[in-house]
Amino acid sequence: MATSSTDTRAAKLRKxxxxxxxxPYxxxxxLATLLQKVHKEGLPEIRQAKAMKEATRSILSSMNTYGDLLLHEPMATITGDEQxxxxTNCMSLLAGLYKQGGNWVLPGNQLGHRLERKTWAIYASFHTKLQHEDTWFLLSIxxxxxxxxxxxxxxxxxxxxxxxxxxNKIADPRLGLCLPHATDSTQDIRLFFTMGGWIQDxxxxxxxxxxxxxxxTxxxxxxxxxxxxxxxxxxTLEEEEDIPGSNVTHLSECELATDQEVLTAFQTCQRLSRTMPKDQFAMYQQAAGITHNQHSMLLDQALLDQNILRPVSGYIHDWMHxxxxxxxxxxxIWLLLSTTNAWDHMESFLQLWTMPAALAKAGKLHDLFTPKRTKFYRENQRFKCTASECLGLTTLLQYMVQRLWLPAGIQVDQRHSFLAMAQVQEMxxxxxxxTVSPAQHQVQDALTIFKRAGNEAAMVRKHHWMLHLSTQLEAMGFLPNCxxxxxKHKVVTMYATNMMKIPVFxxxxxxxxxxHDIHAVQTSDSFEESAHLVQKRHPSAQLHKYLCESVFKAAIAKDHxxxxxxxxxxxxxxVHQKDYVLIQQENQWGWQIAKVECHFEAADLVCSVVRTSDLVEYDAATYSTQRLSTSFLLKRSCVQLSGLQRASE
Structure with missing residues (x-):
């Protein structure tokens, strides 16, 4: 009896x-990734769950150049006991990695409503690779x-x-930390580093x-x-971000503190805690902005003796937060949409646009303006969205303001205020x-326009933080962010979600x-300096044929x-397939818009096939174009950034 291909596939699907x-779920x-890896490499010889824990600890225990990798440090508790x-032994971790070539995380809670697994995570990295999560290492949990x-x-x-x-009595990284090579002592290196700064919310x-x-105060x-x-x-202010800040708009109005002044203030507070009455001391702390505790980091005498603590020059405001x-x-955004009463128009307007794939992962922007959510904004007098949503939404609101509202002359001061803040975010x-210059003038202008638009009462603490961002950029030459x-939190959450034994959590x-981090460093492309493919694979038969016939003009093996x-x-x-991008071009604007058709790599050359657009009309006010399309080949290094497009185009 004959069997059709349809019956055969149905049987395979059932299996x-x-x-x-x-x-288990x-x-x-x-599951697809697991099956493909097993198909390609076969089953490991050892497969028990207990052996997996043993394998993890085997890797970690081998990293012991400067002592055990995991340290169990006693700390003083408020009851007088120790916890x-x-x-993580940072120096053993660095040595181990060379041999082998404070934010909160809230995992899904299978243990009920108690947040017993809400977790503090401390990460550290070096300033040359701050943008890659694989280069941030977990130092404490x-x-x-x-x-x-x-x-x-x-x-x-x-x-x-x-x-x-x-x-550390064994080694001082400021004098050089020796990282021994696994097999060749002539390739040993000495790594020098010191404390750079803290970046947190x-x-x-x-x-x-x-x-x-x-x-x-x-x-x-x-x-x-x-x-x-x-x-x-x-x-009563229910949200801490609603607490009024300062109405100062220029850095010249601020008396900037020094590291020593802050450290001296903490020493003074420590001294007064022994002599001042409790009520008066509470008022002093409120006025000084200090919460006194003798175990505070800035009162640690060992760190003070080593000149490690730099509470001003090492204090980095995160521009994302x-x-x-x-x-x-x-x-x-709240002030803009409230003064124009444009809430009911936003959902339909945002549905007209397609975001770059990297931003689209955050969700559909028009879902921010459903009737239910709009009602929440109005009742609570605040607008809420994630940081990723904020980036995309701000760009589209800029277009709406410049294209529709400014020409109509409606609430001009409020419109200019929004645009000035949006330009700071873009900067x-x-x-x-x-290199961004002059950053300070742009920030100060934005704050001045915001205040002039009648928003002084809406200036919160984060408005003041803006004044320090440009000075930190100037001092460090770069501006890290969270x-x-x-x-990185997603990695911690991924492992934490299914851990249910609290005593060993x-x-x-x-x-x-x-x-996970050790394996990622060995296999990740995060240390790749040039443009490169993400999770690359060999092309399909159809794409392989297209590349050979239309791009290479020659037969090249699929494996290459x-x-x-x-x-x-x-x-x-x-940059993802179907994204619209700006590419470098020798024309009067210095760039051209194009749609990405595919990415490929051959002979160590990374390229993209893009469908370019001939400019029909350019609107300088909104940075928008109308275009005609043509396909051509492009080196990946020529791409400047992703853009967004109208859904109808």
Whole structure:
């Protein structure tokens, strides 16, 4: 009896489905990757779950050049007892990696409503590779309930961690840390490094440095004279980001603090804590912006003796949290849409646009303006979205303001205020691609226009942070941000989600993430300097035929060609198939717009096939074009950045 190909495929699909249903849950993509790897490499000889834990610890235990990789450090608690916290031996980690070639994370909670696994994670990296999450290494992990029981909280954890690195009796990285080669001693290297700085969100900074932060009268550790504005309302502020900040718009109005002045202020607070009455001392702390605790990092005498603590020159405001994570831009978007009463038009307007694939992962922007969410914004008098959504939404609102509202002359001051803030955000995004100047003037102009538009009462603490971003950029030559750390959180969450044994939670999570990081360094393309393909593979038969006939004009073996859905640019951004991009071009604008058809690599050359557009009309006010299309080949290094397009085009 003959069997049709349809019957054969149906049988194969049933077998695949039965196989999948008999396994513990694993995503379709995860199972597909697993099956493909087993098909290609075969089954490991050892397959037990216990052996997997043994394999992880075997890798970690081999990294012991400067002592055990995992340190279980005792720390003082508020009850007078001791609590051990897990730390990573940074020097053994670096030595082990060479041989082998403070934000919160909230995992899904299978243990019920109690947030027993809410976790503090401390990462560290070197400034040359800050944009790649694979180059940030986990140095400590601790459940928030553990940290809450400690004197000075996370500040004490930082203190002990920095001691383990810079007050180490075995080696001092400032004098050079020897990293031995696995087999050839002539290839041993000496690595020199010191403490560069801290980058965190405002709440983490507040707890790390033991300051009052946004809740203090003196809320800025970098300024001696800045105090919060009075609250001109009887309503209780439910959100910390709504607490009034400063109405100062120019850095020249600020009396900038020095490292020594801040350290002296903490020493003074320490001295007064012994003599001043409790009520008076509480008032003093509020005025000074300090939360005193003798175990605070800035009072650690060992670190002070080593000159490691730099609370001003090492204090880095994260521009992502400043601008896009319930920050300045969300405040400006609320003011813009409220004064124009444009809420009901946003959903249909945003449906006209297609975002670059890298931004589209954050979700559909028009979902931010469903009737239910719009009602929430109006009732709570605030606009909320994620940082990634904020980037895409800001660009489209700029277009709407310049194309529709400014020509109509409606609420002109508020429109200019929004555009000025949006331009600051664009400037900050561009800092990793080129030199940005003059950054300070742009920030000060934006704050001045915001205030002039009648928004002084809406100026919060993050508006003041903006003034310090440009000085940090000038001092360091670059401006780090927390985008890669948000991606890094996903790795921690991935392992934490299925860990349910609370007593060994921190240790197990630290072991798993470190093992993941070590493997990622060995296999990741994060250290690739030039443009390259992401998760590359050999092309399909159809694409292989097209490339040989239309691009190479010669027969090239399929195994010598690679393709991918996305390519990484030299600047760290990703470009996906079907994205519209700006490419370098010798014309009067210096660029041209094109649609990416495919990426490929052959003979160590990374290229893209793009469909270019002949410019029909260019609108300088909105940076928008109308175009005709033509296909051609393009070197990946010529691409400047991704753009977005109208859905109808």
């Amino acid at each position: 695949l489905n039965d196989f999948r249903r008999e396994l 694993i995503s379709q993509n995860g 051990n916290i897990w730390l 601790a459940r928030s309930s553990e940290v809450a029981s400690l004197e000075a909280g996370i500040s004490q954890v930082f203190s002990k961690l920095l001691r383990s690195i810079f007050c 405002g709440l983490a900074m507040k707890q790390t440095f033991s300051t009052k932060g946004d809740s203090g 003196k809320f800025c550790i970098l300024c001696n004279n800045i105090r919060s504005m009075a609250i001109h309302t009887e309503a 400043t601008m896009a994570s319930q920050g300045v831009m969300q405040k400006s 900050l995004q561009a800092t990793h691609m080129s 985008w890669p750390l948000e991606r 921190s240790q197990s999570l630290l072991e798993e993430v470190l093992a 060609i690679w393709t991918a859905a996305a390519a990484m640019l030299e600047t760290g951004g990703q």
